[in-house]
Amino acid sequence: MDSNNRPSILFVCLGNICRSPTAEGVFRHKALQSGIELTIDSAGTSGYRDGTPPDKRSQGVASSRGYDLSTLKCRKIGDQDYEQFDLIVAMDHDNVRALKRKCPEEHQHKISLFLSHCDSEFDEVPDPYYAGLKGFELVLDLIEEASEGLLLKMAR
Incomplete structure (x- = not known):
């Protein structure tokens, strides 16, 4: 839990420029609609785009469905994140492996x-x-679906 005693969730992909900021924006929107108070953030396992906004294509596809990613900034996951967040949710198997390599044993269960x-x-x-706009649409479809499932689990 964060310092406000709210459950906290961190979404992670490779660069924090497409998938994880999209997940952050979608999940924040859906949590607000559901009345669930959470601390939500996103990060990447690499830091080569730190401080930049999410990919314009991610922002455009998200915006077309009512999600605003414009205020988000890319960042690399830090050692403190493993302790700070209750859940660390990776977009793919490579990122799960990268997270588990760096994560202290006592926090592995969060990934x-x-x-x-x-x-x-x-x-x-x-x-x-590299998949074009259809790839970004598919990502958003999957993130919406997984967000609904995760919110249901968190509401229990």
Whole structure:
């Protein structure tokens, strides 16, 4: 839990420029609509885009469905995040492995794969960076689906 005693969740992908900021924006929007108070953030396992806004394509696709990502900034996950957040939710298996390599043993249980929180034909959220707009649409579809599943689990 964060310092406000609210459950906290961190979404993680490779660069924190497409998938994880989209998950942060969608999840924040859905949590607000559901009346669930959470601390929500996102980060990347690499830090090569620190301080920059999410990819314009992610922002555009999200905006077309009513989600605002414009205030988000990319950042690399830090050692303090493993302790600070209750849940650390990765977009794909590579990011789960990268997180587990750096995560202290006592916090390993916090790490999960995002799509494990819903019934999906996919097991991970694919990186849309080179996939064109259809890839970004698919990512948003999957994130919306997984967000609903995770919110249901958190509301119990």
